[in-house]
Amino acid sequence: MSAWKALALLAGLAASAPVPAATAQPTAAAPETTATLPTAEQILAVPPALQALLQQRVIAPGASREQRLQRLLQLIFDEQGMHLEYDPYATNTLTETWQTGRANCLSFTLLFVTLARAAGIDARVQEVAQVVSWHQDQGVIYSVGHVNAGIVLNGRDAVVDLDRNVLYDRYGPRPIPAQRALAHFYNNRGAASMAAGDTGQARAYLQQALALAPDLVAGWSNLGVLETRLGNLAQARQDYLTALQLHPRHAASLTNASALFRRLGDTAQAAQLARRLEQVQRSDPFVQFQLGNQAEQRHDYARAIHYYQRAVRLYDSAHQFHFGLARAYFLAGENRRASLEMTRARDLAGDNADVLKARYQAKLGSLQRWRQRSAAAN
Template sequence: MKIKNPLRLAIPALLAAQATLVFANSPYTATADPLQPYYQQLVTQSLEKQQGRLDLSKVPDVADVDILAINQEIKDFLDQQVRPIPGLRERAFMLHNLLFRPYYLGITYDDSQTYTAQETFDKGAGNCISHASLFVAAARYVGLKAKFQVVEVPRDWVQSEDYYIVPGHINVAVYIPGNKITVEFSDVYLAQHTQFFKSKAVSDTRALAEYYNNRGMEAMQLKDYLSAIAYMQKSLKTHRNSGFVWSNLGVVYKINGHMAEAQQAYERGLKLDKQNLSIINNAYILYYQTGQLDKAQSLAAKVESYSKKNPYYLAKLASADINLHNYKQAVTKLKRAISKKPEEPAFHFTLSHVYYLLGNQDLAVRQLQIGQKNAINNEDQQRFQHKLNLLQHYQAGL
């Protein structure tokens, strides 16, 4: 179909997450890096933090799920409110309004829960994949051609205890004669922007695999590792060519001491997606920690480039500098980290502390004020204010 004039519909999106292990060693393994002893210590600590080995024979079964099934109640609602609208474009916009606008059903965004289309309707909330599934199911029922769509978005990192989560993105495309409507679901990504990102329509099978992967990621965050493995294996049985799911499975194996299984999973992922920097990073760390230095070295250049883009990795380098009293180098790295993720409170607190160590209390106060301005919730704003009060009282000699 030739798309003459793309349209935009600001509705929610679907999240496809992948995990990258906390990078705890230097990529510069072939050079005499003055920080190398510090990284060697971090590597040792990382290995010591691994969980006890899981009994993989106890991995539960995961029942088949139809994420697009909707009941008669939803169908009756759509028959009354949406299907009678004659224009396809107008029908798509009305469907959006009815499902997500607060003055209609007002289904809300909750990034902590992955639901099917039916569950999203019943609970009135869900994350991106939940919203996308409901919209696709409802749109098809009222005669719209709707597909899940993978979108390449700027890389971001969300820190967890033992790994980072690198969010992906899937939205919905609705095709009408001569046009494509890009459908988004949250304020994280705007349709006005994502319509210009590289995107690709994907099958329902791929979307179902994303659903199982998300459920596995949620279980991993709860440290329910057997369920995490079960859901990721289910994802791979559904769609075996998802390299990042193999990598996620490898992360779970590695956290729980199954190094051989982790390596096998990473290498399966790399065969499918040779350019995925999260998989490359995860494989590099495993090779380095298990003494496979030739294999690690073959990935080192790509890992170095990847790591420099990760604000949390830059903050780790800054922490190493602080431990070695290299405060000016720490300032440089922390500024780079803040430029990549200004809403992260820890970066501002650490930079303020470094300024204080350098004897510049004015800059320390100023950095706390900048952090408070960038804080995205009241709790973080109050933490900044508490630190500001303490530092300003100290300056005043109180």
């Protein structure tokens, strides 16, 4: 994915790195290095200069937790503070985030939660199983994992997310313990090391991730990818089966396990897993929406409508899905249906999404004016 979230690197790498064909030879690995991994304390250590800024700009002025929250966000994002920028590849320690001014969603969440707690704000790391994100309006990104921060202010829950253009799955964010959050960090680093060809570092990071969270499905899936690349097919098979025992519908593991069984000559098992993957994808509204967007980009509006309709049936309350369907209807010349879906998208945007509702209303007005001009011309 071009801008995956923190966790999407993990399973996303597994999904995009299928097992080689049966005739292929194992990928030649770079010499394994002696890995030195950052400890949990090193990952979460607040640099002295940042600690001083936190005390000066957030804690010392006092006032309510809500005001401290606003000052903390200003410290992180303003030009006079850290001026933090989003970088999907930046799985950084807090010190590295401070030094570079760059973070992905995981790095940002670890930074924010650590600083918020130091400022007396009740904050926690949260995990989302699946998300869809939008960048530059038409850039649709499907991710199998995401993290953000949950906070409690005046007895009410709220979410602080580095990516504002994100749609969560039906289950939404779920709090996770610090140990699992750190497992995601090591898992991300392991996937990045594997992509860089450092198999020794990759193995050390992935094993540490699984030591902290033995049920981390993406970790087992990525370990299977690593073993496959090194030609350790029996171990890769076991890793994928472990992942699928933990999560039988995990798409990345199904993809890679099916390819591996095909390579091993077990075509029956490969076909069974491929059928399960197809069933998973047909029942996943995010996959259907992604397929609709791809069809739309090909100007195949009939197929786009088909996939968007499936996404809407599977997840009717997602205003983004209705907007995609409205756009496909409009491009296909079905203006009345486009208007109905645009209205539905606007109504689902929510009372607190004033900017988004205004955007939908403006698009709806433009569509209605276009219909009126077309009717007058005829």
